[in-house]
Amino acid sequence: MTIVPVSLGARSYDVLIEAGALDRATELLAPYAQDRLIVITDETVAAAQLPRMRHPNLVPIVLPAGEATKSWRQLESLCDRLLELEVERGEHVVALGGGVIGDLTGFAAAIVKRGIGFVQIPTTLLAQVDSSVGGKTAINARAGKNLIGAFHQPSFVLIDPTVLDTLPARELRAGYAEVVKYGLIDDANFFAWCDQHAAALLAGDPDARTHAIAHSVSAKARIVAADERETADLRALLNLGHTFGHALEAETGFGAALLHGEAVAAGMGLAFRFSAERGLCPEGDAARVVEHLRRLGLPHDAVSAGVGAPGERLAAHMAHDKKKAGGRVPFILARGIGQAFVDKSAELGEVAEFLDRLRA
Ligand code: NAD
Ligand code: GLY
Numbered sequence: 048m049t050i051v052p053v054s055l056g057a058r059s060y061d062v063l064i065e066a067g068a069l070d071r072a073t074e075l076l077a078p079y080a081q082d083r084l085i086v087i088t089d090e091t092v093a094a095a096q097l098p099r100m101r102h103p104n105l106v107p108i109v110l111p112a113g114e115a116t117k118s119w120r121q122l123e124s125l126c127d128r129l130l131e132l133e134v135e136r137g138e139h140v141v142a143l144g145g146g147v148i149g150d151l152t153g154f155a156a157a158i159v160k161r162g163i164g165f166v167q168i169p170t171t172l173l174a175q176v177d178s179s180v181g182g183k184t185a186i187n188a189r190a191g192k193n194l195i196g197a198f199h200q201p202s203f204v205l206i207d208p209t210v211l212d213t214l215p216a217r218e219l220r221a222g223y224a225e226v227v228k229y230g231l232i233d234d235a236n237f238f239a240w241c242d243q244h245a246a247a248l249l250a251g252d253p254d255a256r257t258h259a260i261a262h263s264v265s266a267k268a269r270i271v272a273a274d275e276r277e278t279a280d281l282r283a284l285l286n287l288g289h290t291f292g293h294a295l296e297a298e299t300g301f302g303a304a305l306l307h308g309e310a311v312a313a314g315m316g317l318a319f320r321f322s323a324e325r326g327l328c329p330e331g332d333a334a335r336v337v338e339h340l341r342r343l344g345l346p347h348d349a350v351s352a353g354v355g356a357p358g359e360r361l362a363a364h365m366a367h368d369k370k371k372a373g374g375r376v377p378f379i380l381a382r383g384i385g386q387a388f389v390d391k392s393a394e395l396g397e398v399a400e401f402l403d404r405l406r407a
Contacts, residue, residue, distance in 0.1 A: 049261045053180060053268045055275055058200045062180055062264050066253060068207040069168065072100045075205055079139040079166050085132060087125065087152045088143040089116065092170050095213040097143065106132065114301055116147050117186045119195075125155045129163075139164035139202055145171035145218075146178035146307070150196070153184030157199035167204045171214055172222025173308050175206050176229075176263035177285070181271040191367060192293070192301060198276060206264070208256045220249055221308025224288070224315065224345060226259050229266040231315060231336065232284045235385030237262060242335075245343055280389045283370070287379040287387050288314030291321075294364035295354050305352055312340050316347030321393075321401050322380040332383045348405055358402030362395040 048065040068075060076084065083104040088097055089112040097107060108128055110116050134140065142152035142165060149167050156165035169179035185196025211219060223245060230238030241259070248255040267285070274281035292307075292314030299305040305313075319336040322328035337347045346352035349361065368376045372391075378398075380390040 049257075051261065051264045051268050053200075053204075054272045055200060058182075060200060060202050060204065062204040062206060062268065064206045064208070064257065064261050064264065066207065066209050066257065068205055069096065069099045069210060070101075070207075072168070072205065073102045076102075076139075076141065076166060076203075079164065079202060080141070085129070085134065085138075085140045086143050087140060087148060087155075089113075089145075089148055092144045092148070096170055096210050100143070110148070110151070112147075114147060114187070117151050117193075119186065119188075121151060122155060122186050125151065126159050129155065129159050134159065134163055136160050136163055139166050141166045141168060142179075142201075143168045143170060145169065145174045149174055149178050150183075150185050150193070153182070153199050153201065154186055154196055157184055157197040162199065164202045165199075167201045169204070169206060170210045172211055172219050172260075173225050174222075175208070175211075175260050176222065177225040177267060179204050179206070180264055180267045181282075182275070187301075191369065192296075194369060204264075206260060208253065208260055211256065212251070216249070218306065218308075220344060221306040221312070223249060223259075223343065224308040224312035224340075226263050227339065228285070228287055228311065228315065229263050231319075231381065231384060232266075232287055232387045233385055234266065235383075237266075238339075238384050242339055245339075249343065283377065283389050284379055284387050286370070287381075288312065288316075288318055290314065290365055290368060290370075290376060290378050291317040291349075291361075293368065294361040295349060295352050297364040297367075298354050298356050298361060299352075305346075305354070309346055309352060312345035313348055313352040316340050316351075317349070317402075317405075318379060319381055320348065320405065321378075321398070322382070324401060325380070325393075328381050328383050328386075332381070335384065349402060350406060355406065358399030358406070361402055362399040365395060365398065 051062040084102040167179035182200035185193035188194040292310035319333040323333035340347040
Protein backbone atom coordinates (compact mmCIF):
# COMPACT_ATOMS: atom_id res chain seq x y z
CA MET A 48 0.00 0.00 0.00
CA THR A 49 1.24 3.50 -0.85
CA ILE A 50 -0.20 6.60 0.81
CA VAL A 51 0.40 10.00 -0.75
CA PRO A 52 -0.65 12.95 1.43
CA VAL A 53 -2.10 16.06 -0.20
CA SER A 54 -1.12 18.84 2.21
CA LEU A 55 -3.68 21.62 2.17
CA GLY A 56 -4.02 22.65 5.81
CA ALA A 57 -7.56 21.97 7.03
CA ARG A 58 -8.43 20.47 3.63
CA SER A 59 -5.58 17.91 3.66
CA TYR A 60 -6.33 14.34 2.65
CA ASP A 61 -4.65 11.07 1.70
CA VAL A 62 -4.51 9.22 -1.60
CA LEU A 63 -4.28 5.48 -0.96
CA ILE A 64 -2.95 3.30 -3.77
CA GLU A 65 -3.30 -0.47 -3.42
CA ALA A 66 -4.05 -3.31 -5.82
CA GLY A 67 -7.32 -4.87 -4.65
CA ALA A 68 -8.35 -1.88 -2.49
CA LEU A 69 -11.82 -1.77 -4.10
CA ASP A 70 -12.62 -5.17 -2.58
CA ARG A 71 -11.84 -3.66 0.84
CA ALA A 72 -13.90 -0.51 0.25
CA THR A 73 -16.26 -1.05 3.20
CA GLU A 74 -13.33 -1.24 5.62
CA LEU A 75 -11.27 1.53 3.98
CA LEU A 76 -14.24 3.90 3.73
CA ALA A 77 -15.49 3.25 7.26
CA PRO A 78 -14.25 6.66 8.52
CA TYR A 79 -16.38 8.36 5.84
CA ALA A 80 -19.53 6.24 5.65
CA GLN A 81 -20.87 3.80 8.23
CA ASP A 82 -24.67 3.48 7.98
CA ARG A 83 -24.89 3.71 4.22
CA LEU A 84 -22.62 4.21 1.23
CA ILE A 85 -24.01 6.44 -1.52
CA VAL A 86 -22.05 5.61 -4.67
CA ILE A 87 -22.37 7.67 -7.84
CA THR A 88 -21.17 5.87 -10.93
CA ASP A 89 -21.90 5.37 -14.63
CA GLU A 90 -23.58 2.43 -16.37
CA THR A 91 -20.33 0.94 -17.70
CA VAL A 92 -18.47 1.15 -14.40
CA ALA A 93 -21.56 -0.11 -12.54
CA ALA A 94 -21.40 -3.29 -14.61
CA ALA A 95 -17.60 -3.69 -14.54
CA GLN A 96 -16.55 -2.63 -11.02
CA LEU A 97 -19.46 -1.79 -8.69
CA PRO A 98 -20.11 -5.45 -7.74
CA ARG A 99 -16.68 -5.48 -6.08
CA MET A 100 -17.87 -2.92 -3.52
CA ARG A 101 -19.66 -4.92 -0.89
CA HIS A 102 -21.42 -2.83 1.74
CA PRO A 103 -24.49 -3.85 3.76
CA ASN A 104 -26.31 -0.65 2.74
CA LEU A 105 -24.94 0.46 -0.61
CA VAL A 106 -27.09 3.06 -2.39
CA PRO A 107 -26.02 3.26 -6.05
CA ILE A 108 -26.86 6.22 -8.29
CA VAL A 109 -26.11 5.12 -11.84
CA LEU A 110 -25.78 7.74 -14.60
CA PRO A 111 -25.21 7.42 -18.35
CA ALA A 112 -21.55 7.00 -19.37
CA GLY A 113 -19.86 9.74 -21.40
CA GLU A 114 -18.93 13.41 -21.46
CA ALA A 115 -22.56 14.50 -22.01
CA THR A 116 -23.24 13.52 -18.37
CA LYS A 117 -21.29 16.61 -17.22
CA SER A 118 -24.41 18.69 -17.90
CA TRP A 119 -26.83 21.00 -16.06
CA ARG A 120 -29.55 18.37 -16.50
CA GLN A 121 -27.57 15.56 -14.91
CA LEU A 122 -26.30 17.90 -12.18
CA GLU A 123 -29.84 18.91 -11.29
CA SER A 124 -31.09 15.36 -11.23
CA LEU A 125 -28.11 14.19 -9.12
CA CYS A 126 -28.60 17.02 -6.60
CA ASP A 127 -32.34 16.27 -6.38
CA ARG A 128 -31.62 12.58 -5.81
CA LEU A 129 -29.13 13.38 -3.02
CA LEU A 130 -31.69 15.67 -1.37
CA GLU A 131 -34.39 12.96 -1.66
CA LEU A 132 -31.97 10.65 0.14
CA GLU A 133 -31.72 13.35 2.83
CA VAL A 134 -27.96 13.41 2.61
CA GLU A 135 -26.52 15.22 5.61
CA ARG A 136 -23.77 17.86 5.55
CA GLY A 137 -21.45 15.63 7.54
CA GLU A 138 -21.99 12.69 5.17
CA HIS A 139 -19.72 11.65 2.30
CA VAL A 140 -20.78 10.46 -1.13
CA VAL A 141 -18.50 8.34 -3.30
CA ALA A 142 -17.57 9.01 -6.96
CA LEU A 143 -16.77 5.66 -8.60
CA GLY A 144 -15.74 6.31 -12.20
CA GLY A 145 -13.61 8.29 -14.58
CA GLY A 146 -13.15 12.04 -14.79
CA VAL A 147 -16.76 12.58 -15.86
CA ILE A 148 -18.25 11.01 -12.72
CA GLY A 149 -15.55 12.56 -10.49
CA ASP A 150 -16.05 16.09 -11.86
CA LEU A 151 -19.87 15.91 -11.70
CA THR A 152 -20.02 14.30 -8.25
CA GLY A 153 -17.44 16.72 -6.86
CA PHE A 154 -19.42 19.69 -8.12
CA ALA A 155 -22.71 18.32 -6.75
CA ALA A 156 -20.94 17.75 -3.41
CA ALA A 157 -19.68 21.35 -3.50
CA ILE A 158 -23.17 22.84 -3.82
CA VAL A 159 -25.65 20.46 -2.13
CA LYS A 160 -26.42 21.97 1.28
CA ARG A 161 -23.52 24.40 0.57
CA GLY A 162 -21.06 21.53 0.67
CA ILE A 163 -21.02 17.88 1.70
CA GLY A 164 -18.03 15.53 1.76
CA PHE A 165 -16.98 13.25 -1.07
CA VAL A 166 -14.53 10.46 -1.74
CA GLN A 167 -12.98 9.74 -5.14
CA ILE A 168 -12.51 6.17 -6.39
CA PRO A 169 -11.13 6.83 -9.88
CA THR A 170 -11.49 4.00 -12.41
CA THR A 171 -9.67 5.34 -15.49
CA LEU A 172 -5.91 5.93 -15.67
CA LEU A 173 -6.62 9.60 -16.45
CA ALA A 174 -8.73 9.97 -13.33
CA GLN A 175 -6.24 8.06 -11.16
CA VAL A 176 -3.27 10.23 -12.11
CA ASP A 177 -4.96 13.57 -12.59
CA SER A 178 -8.64 14.44 -12.15
CA SER A 179 -9.35 12.68 -8.83
CA VAL A 180 -6.66 14.69 -7.01
CA GLY A 181 -6.68 18.45 -6.58
CA GLY A 182 -10.34 19.40 -6.15
CA LYS A 183 -11.20 20.83 -9.56
CA THR A 184 -14.85 19.99 -10.21
CA ALA A 185 -17.02 21.10 -13.12
CA ILE A 186 -19.74 20.55 -15.66
CA ASN A 187 -19.82 21.75 -19.26
CA ALA A 188 -21.83 24.76 -20.47
CA ARG A 189 -23.13 25.72 -23.91
CA ALA A 190 -20.18 28.12 -24.18
CA GLY A 191 -17.58 25.45 -23.51
CA LYS A 192 -16.10 22.67 -21.38
CA ASN A 193 -15.64 22.88 -17.61
CA LEU A 194 -16.92 26.48 -17.50
CA ILE A 195 -19.22 25.95 -14.50
CA GLY A 196 -17.53 24.54 -11.43
CA ALA A 197 -15.87 24.95 -8.08
CA PHE A 198 -12.76 24.00 -6.16
CA HIS A 199 -13.92 21.34 -3.71
CA GLN A 200 -11.35 18.91 -2.34
CA PRO A 201 -12.26 15.28 -1.70
CA SER A 202 -11.75 13.90 1.82
CA PHE A 203 -10.03 10.76 0.57
CA VAL A 204 -8.95 9.21 -2.75
CA LEU A 205 -8.83 5.44 -3.06
CA ILE A 206 -6.94 4.11 -6.08
CA ASP A 207 -7.06 0.45 -7.03
CA PRO A 208 -4.87 -0.11 -10.13
CA THR A 209 -6.64 -3.44 -10.84
CA VAL A 210 -9.80 -1.61 -11.93
CA LEU A 211 -7.85 -0.75 -15.08
CA ASP A 212 -8.11 -4.42 -16.13
CA THR A 213 -11.58 -3.70 -17.55
CA LEU A 214 -10.74 -0.31 -19.09
CA PRO A 215 -10.65 -0.35 -22.93
CA ALA A 216 -7.07 -0.19 -24.30
CA ARG A 217 -7.75 3.08 -26.10
CA GLU A 218 -8.89 4.77 -22.85
CA LEU A 219 -5.81 3.42 -21.05
CA ARG A 220 -3.48 4.79 -23.74
CA ALA A 221 -5.23 8.17 -23.69
CA GLY A 222 -4.87 8.33 -19.89
CA TYR A 223 -1.16 7.57 -20.24
CA ALA A 224 -0.70 11.00 -21.86
CA GLU A 225 -1.42 12.53 -18.43
CA VAL A 226 1.27 10.28 -16.89
CA VAL A 227 4.10 11.26 -19.23
CA LYS A 228 2.97 14.89 -18.86
CA TYR A 229 4.53 14.94 -15.35
CA GLY A 230 7.91 13.95 -16.82
CA LEU A 231 7.68 16.60 -19.50
CA ILE A 232 6.74 19.33 -17.01
CA ASP A 233 9.58 19.13 -14.49
CA ASP A 234 10.97 15.61 -14.16
CA ALA A 235 13.31 14.48 -16.95
CA ASN A 236 14.19 11.30 -14.98
CA PHE A 237 10.52 10.31 -14.93
CA PHE A 238 10.30 10.93 -18.69
CA ALA A 239 13.27 8.55 -19.09
CA TRP A 240 11.43 5.98 -16.92
CA CYS A 241 8.32 6.40 -19.06
CA ASP A 242 10.33 5.98 -22.25
CA GLN A 243 11.59 2.65 -20.92
CA HIS A 244 8.46 1.30 -19.22
CA ALA A 245 5.39 2.79 -20.97
CA ALA A 246 4.91 -0.17 -23.30
CA ALA A 247 4.86 -2.57 -20.31
CA LEU A 248 2.47 -0.27 -18.45
CA LEU A 249 0.07 -0.24 -21.40
CA ALA A 250 0.35 -4.02 -21.69
CA GLY A 251 -0.88 -4.32 -18.08
CA ASP A 252 2.35 -4.87 -16.14
CA PRO A 253 1.18 -4.37 -12.53
CA ASP A 254 4.47 -2.99 -11.18
CA ALA A 255 4.86 -0.46 -13.98
CA ARG A 256 1.23 0.56 -13.58
CA THR A 257 1.47 1.07 -9.81
CA HIS A 258 4.78 2.93 -10.05
CA ALA A 259 3.41 5.28 -12.72
CA ILE A 260 0.27 6.01 -10.70
CA ALA A 261 2.12 6.61 -7.42
CA HIS A 262 4.74 8.83 -9.05
CA SER A 263 2.11 10.85 -10.93
CA VAL A 264 -0.09 11.30 -7.85
CA SER A 265 2.93 12.47 -5.82
CA ALA A 266 3.77 15.02 -8.51
CA LYS A 267 0.21 16.27 -8.66
CA ALA A 268 -0.06 16.43 -4.86
CA ARG A 269 3.15 18.50 -4.69
CA ILE A 270 1.91 20.98 -7.30
CA VAL A 271 -1.61 21.28 -5.83
CA ALA A 272 -0.23 21.81 -2.31
CA ALA A 273 1.94 24.66 -3.59
CA ASP A 274 -0.69 26.36 -5.77
CA GLU A 275 -4.18 25.04 -4.95
CA ARG A 276 -6.09 27.77 -6.81
CA GLU A 277 -3.77 28.11 -9.83
CA THR A 278 -2.67 31.62 -8.94
CA ALA A 279 1.14 31.20 -8.98
CA ASP A 280 1.92 29.97 -12.54
CA LEU A 281 2.63 26.52 -11.03
CA ARG A 282 -0.60 24.50 -11.18
CA ALA A 283 -1.04 26.04 -14.65
CA LEU A 284 1.88 23.84 -15.79
CA LEU A 285 -0.51 20.87 -15.53
CA ASN A 286 -2.17 22.38 -18.61
CA LEU A 287 0.82 21.39 -20.77
CA GLY A 288 -0.65 20.39 -24.14
CA HIS A 289 -4.12 21.52 -23.14
CA THR A 290 -4.41 24.78 -25.11
CA PHE A 291 -3.47 23.10 -28.40
CA GLY A 292 -5.38 19.97 -27.33
CA HIS A 293 -8.52 21.87 -26.43
CA ALA A 294 -8.66 23.39 -29.92
CA LEU A 295 -8.43 19.89 -31.43
CA GLU A 296 -11.20 18.64 -29.11
CA ALA A 297 -13.39 21.62 -29.99
CA GLU A 298 -12.83 20.89 -33.69
CA THR A 299 -13.78 17.22 -33.26
CA GLY A 300 -16.78 17.89 -30.99
CA PHE A 301 -15.44 16.68 -27.61
CA GLY A 302 -16.44 13.11 -28.37
CA ALA A 303 -15.17 9.67 -29.24
CA ALA A 304 -13.41 10.92 -32.40
CA LEU A 305 -10.64 12.31 -30.18
CA LEU A 306 -10.48 11.45 -26.48
CA HIS A 307 -9.30 14.10 -23.99
CA GLY A 308 -5.99 12.30 -23.31
CA GLU A 309 -5.35 11.85 -27.05
CA ALA A 310 -5.89 15.58 -27.56
CA VAL A 311 -3.47 16.31 -24.68
CA ALA A 312 -0.86 14.01 -26.30
CA ALA A 313 -1.19 15.82 -29.62
CA GLY A 314 -1.09 19.14 -27.76
CA MET A 315 2.12 18.21 -25.92
CA GLY A 316 3.81 17.24 -29.21
CA LEU A 317 2.72 20.58 -30.66
CA ALA A 318 3.85 22.55 -27.58
CA PHE A 319 7.35 21.04 -27.86
CA ARG A 320 7.54 21.59 -31.64
CA PHE A 321 6.36 25.20 -31.20
CA SER A 322 8.91 25.74 -28.41
CA ALA A 323 11.67 24.37 -30.66
CA GLU A 324 10.57 26.54 -33.57
CA ARG A 325 10.74 29.61 -31.33
CA GLY A 326 14.29 28.68 -30.36
CA LEU A 327 13.33 27.95 -26.75
CA CYS A 328 13.85 24.20 -26.70
CA PRO A 329 16.47 21.96 -28.37
CA GLU A 330 15.11 20.35 -31.58
CA GLY A 331 16.34 17.00 -30.24
CA ASP A 332 14.07 17.19 -27.17
CA ALA A 333 11.02 18.01 -29.29
CA ALA A 334 11.89 15.09 -31.60
CA ARG A 335 12.20 12.73 -28.59
CA VAL A 336 8.75 13.75 -27.33
CA VAL A 337 7.14 13.28 -30.73
CA GLU A 338 8.86 9.91 -31.24
CA HIS A 339 7.79 8.73 -27.75
CA LEU A 340 4.13 9.54 -28.43
CA ARG A 341 4.25 8.06 -31.95
CA ARG A 342 5.84 4.81 -30.73
CA LEU A 343 3.02 4.34 -28.21
CA GLY A 344 0.31 4.93 -30.80
CA LEU A 345 -0.67 8.38 -29.53
CA PRO A 346 -1.18 11.42 -31.76
CA HIS A 347 1.58 14.03 -31.64
CA ASP A 348 0.18 16.84 -33.81
CA ALA A 349 -3.08 17.97 -35.44
CA VAL A 350 -2.84 15.74 -38.51
CA SER A 351 -2.07 12.57 -36.53
CA ALA A 352 -5.04 13.51 -34.30
CA GLY A 353 -7.22 13.43 -37.42
CA VAL A 354 -7.63 17.21 -37.64
CA GLY A 355 -6.83 18.87 -40.96
CA ALA A 356 -8.38 22.28 -40.19
CA PRO A 357 -6.43 25.45 -41.05
CA GLY A 358 -4.35 27.03 -38.28
CA GLU A 359 -6.57 30.10 -38.18
CA ARG A 360 -9.59 27.97 -37.36
CA LEU A 361 -7.79 26.16 -34.52
CA ALA A 362 -6.46 29.47 -33.19
CA ALA A 363 -10.05 30.79 -33.14
CA HIS A 364 -10.95 27.94 -30.74
CA MET A 365 -7.98 28.92 -28.55
CA ALA A 366 -9.26 32.52 -28.39
CA HIS A 367 -12.15 31.24 -26.21
CA ASP A 368 -9.71 29.77 -23.63
CA LYS A 369 -11.01 30.36 -20.10
CA LYS A 370 -7.48 31.21 -18.94
CA LYS A 371 -7.27 34.15 -21.38
CA ALA A 372 -6.21 37.33 -19.57
CA GLY A 373 -5.63 40.80 -21.01
CA GLY A 374 -6.46 39.47 -24.47
CA ARG A 375 -3.57 36.94 -24.38
CA VAL A 376 -3.93 33.17 -24.19
CA PRO A 377 -1.24 31.62 -21.96
CA PHE A 378 0.62 28.65 -23.47
CA ILE A 379 2.66 26.10 -21.55
CA LEU A 380 5.91 25.89 -23.48
CA ALA A 381 9.22 24.21 -22.67
CA ARG A 382 12.94 24.93 -22.58
CA GLY A 383 13.53 21.19 -22.80
CA ILE A 384 12.16 17.91 -21.45
CA GLY A 385 11.27 18.56 -17.79
CA GLN A 386 11.48 22.33 -18.18
CA ALA A 387 7.96 23.60 -18.86
CA PHE A 388 6.98 27.19 -18.19
CA VAL A 389 4.03 29.54 -18.67
CA ASP A 390 4.42 31.76 -21.74
CA LYS A 391 2.20 34.79 -22.19
CA SER A 392 3.93 36.24 -25.23
CA ALA A 393 2.75 34.02 -28.08
CA GLU A 394 0.34 35.68 -30.52
CA LEU A 395 -2.48 33.54 -31.87
CA GLY A 396 -1.55 34.61 -35.43
CA GLU A 397 1.94 33.17 -34.88
CA VAL A 398 0.42 29.94 -33.54
CA ALA A 399 -1.87 29.69 -36.59
CA GLU A 400 1.10 30.08 -38.97
CA PHE A 401 3.03 27.41 -37.07
CA LEU A 402 0.10 24.99 -37.36
CA ASP A 403 -0.19 25.69 -41.10
CA ARG A 404 3.54 25.04 -41.62
CA LEU A 405 3.20 21.64 -39.90
CA ARG A 406 0.12 20.81 -41.99
CA ALA A 407 1.84 21.65 -45.29
P1 NAD B 1 -14.76 9.08 -18.59
O1 NAD B 1 -15.07 9.36 -17.19
O2 NAD B 1 -15.77 9.43 -19.63
O3 NAD B 1 -14.38 7.55 -18.74
C1 NAD B 1 -14.05 7.06 -20.02
C2 NAD B 1 -14.88 5.83 -20.38
O4 NAD B 1 -14.36 4.71 -19.68
C3 NAD B 1 -16.35 5.93 -20.01
O5 NAD B 1 -17.10 5.34 -21.02
C4 NAD B 1 -16.45 5.09 -18.73
O6 NAD B 1 -17.72 4.51 -18.58
C5 NAD B 1 -15.42 4.03 -18.98
N1 NAD B 1 -14.79 3.46 -17.79
C6 NAD B 1 -14.33 4.14 -16.72
N2 NAD B 1 -13.70 3.30 -15.88
C7 NAD B 1 -13.78 2.06 -16.42
C8 NAD B 1 -13.31 0.79 -16.03
N3 NAD B 1 -12.54 0.62 -14.95
N4 NAD B 1 -13.62 -0.26 -16.81
C9 NAD B 1 -14.35 -0.09 -17.96
N5 NAD B 1 -14.78 1.09 -18.39
C10 NAD B 1 -14.50 2.16 -17.64
O7 NAD B 1 -13.41 9.85 -19.07
P2 NAD B 1 -12.02 10.16 -18.37
O8 NAD B 1 -11.03 10.12 -19.46
O9 NAD B 1 -11.79 9.37 -17.16
O10 NAD B 1 -12.22 11.66 -17.88
C11 NAD B 1 -12.40 12.72 -18.80
C12 NAD B 1 -13.02 13.88 -18.07
O11 NAD B 1 -12.14 14.28 -17.01
C13 NAD B 1 -13.25 15.11 -18.92
O12 NAD B 1 -14.55 15.59 -18.69
C14 NAD B 1 -12.21 16.10 -18.41
O13 NAD B 1 -12.66 17.44 -18.54
C15 NAD B 1 -12.08 15.69 -16.97
N6 NAD B 1 -10.80 16.06 -16.34
C16 NAD B 1 -10.86 16.69 -15.14
C17 NAD B 1 -9.69 17.04 -14.50
C18 NAD B 1 -9.75 17.68 -13.14
O14 NAD B 1 -8.70 18.10 -12.63
N7 NAD B 1 -10.89 17.75 -12.51
C19 NAD B 1 -8.45 16.72 -15.07
C20 NAD B 1 -8.42 16.06 -16.29
C21 NAD B 1 -9.61 15.73 -16.93
N1 GLY C 1 -5.86 18.82 -14.48
C1 GLY C 1 -5.34 20.13 -14.21
C2 GLY C 1 -5.42 20.52 -12.79
O1 GLY C 1 -5.86 19.77 -11.96
O2 GLY C 1 -5.06 21.62 -12.47
